[in-house]
Amino acid sequence: DTAVSQTPKYLVTQMGNDKSIKCEQNLGHDTMYWYKQDSKKFLKIMFSYNNKELIINETVPNRFSPKSPDKAHLNLHINSLELGDSAVYFCASTAGSYEQYFGPGTRLTVT
Amino acid sequence: AQSVTQLDSQVPVFEEAPVELRCNYSSSVSVYLFWYVQYPNQGLQLLLKYLSGSTLVKGINGFEAEFNKSQTSFHLRKPSVHISDTAEYFCAVSDPLTQGGSEKLVFGKGTKLTVNP
Numbered sequence: 479d480t481a482v483s484q485t486p487k488y489l490v491t492q493m494g495n496d497k498s499i500k501c502e503q504n505l506g507h508d509t510m511y512w513y514k515q516d517s518k519k520f521l522k523i524m525f526s527y528n529n530k531e532l533i534i535n536e537t538v539p540n541r542f543s544p545k546s547p548d549k550a551h552l553n554l555h556i557n558s559l560e561l562g563d564s565a566v567y568f569c570a571s572t573a574g575s576y577e578q579y580f581g582p583g584t585r586l587t588v589t
Numbered sequence: 590a591q592s593v594t595q596l597d598s599q600v601p602v603f604e605e606a607p608v609e610l611r612c613n614y615s616s617s618v619s620v621y622l623f624w625y626v627q628y629p630n631q632g633l634q635l636l637l638k639y640l641s642g643s644t645l646v647k648g649i650n651g652f653e654a655e656f657n658k659s660q661t662s663f664h665l666r667k668p669s670v671h672i673s674d675t676a677e678y679f680c681a682v683s684d685p686l687t688q689g690g691s692e693k694l695v696f697g698k699g700t701k702l703t704v705n706p
Contacts, residue, residue: 482632509692519677521633521696533691568632576621576640576683576692580632 481505482581484569490587491559499554499584501569509533509574510552512544515566515583527552556586564588591616591682595697603705604672610665610700612680622663623681623694624654633679639663650674675704 482503491497503510511534512524526534530546541557556563569581596611614620621640625633637648644656654665663680678701681694 511693519627519699519701521679521699523693523695526691526693528691534693536693570633572692574692576623577635577638578694580625580634582632583630 482569482571482579484567484581484584486584487582488585488587490589492589493559493561495559496555496557497559497586498556499567499569499586501552501554501581503550503569503571503579503581505571505573505579506550507571507573507579508549509572510546510549511570511572511578512552512554513568513570513580515568517565521568525552525554559586559588561588591620591684591695593680593682593695593697595678595680595700597700598698599701599703601703601705602670605669607668608666608670608674608702610678610680610702612663612665612697614661614663614680614682616661616682616684618684621683622654622656623683624648624652624663624665625679625681625696626650627677627679627699629676636665636678670702670704672704672706674702677701 509528511526515521524538525544527546543555546552566583570578572578592615594613623638624636637646639656647653677699680697
């Protein structure tokens with residue numbers, strides 16, 4: 479009964495490919511996020527959705543397109559992958575209490 | 590814009606010693622403050638948070654932090670660490686006036702705590 483789950487856990491792909499990462503939360507939260515953690519462990523918010531509506535878009539290249547089919551799911555699709563996209567991507571959710579629950583992360587490696 | 594500075598990128602300590610991980614924030618408005626822990630190859634877990642009230646906040650695993658508004662600090666402490674506390678620790682700040690999905694966390698760069706036997 480994992481609260482926030484992500485698939486896949488590891489993703490290795492070549493430059494130029496398109497890939498998706500999926501996130502699901504069973505906490506009943508209204509808000510979900512995507513964060514990127516770079517090789518130096520620095521965490522930065524990418525997007526937030528509230529009830530399927532995009533709220534935050536932090537100047538992320540438009541190759542990244544989040545999609546929220548319902549408030550329990552937030553997927554991240556990445557087109558034309560570049561070497562610099564290699565990172566760990568974390569999904570998180572919150573009920574609005576400012577406590578965010580994080581998924582286990584997806585380690586993306588672009589070769 | 591809010592920012593968070595974690596002054597030490599790495600802190601090595603011996604088991605059962607006390608530890609303090611330092612965090613300073615920059616904001617002209619009220620803030621909410623958090624400490625998260627990331628164990629190797631895992632996601633982030635909330636250790637503790639300060640929203641309002643008592644400036645001394647107790648969290649899980651014996652950690653505590655003190656909010657100091659005049660020094661804009663939120664240092665994390667533990668009186669006696671264990672090997673299992675070895676992890677990356679992140680301080681984060683959020684704007685309490687945001688809501689409806691705009692509550693974003695701004696993280697510091699992390700402090701790697703290594704507890705040696």
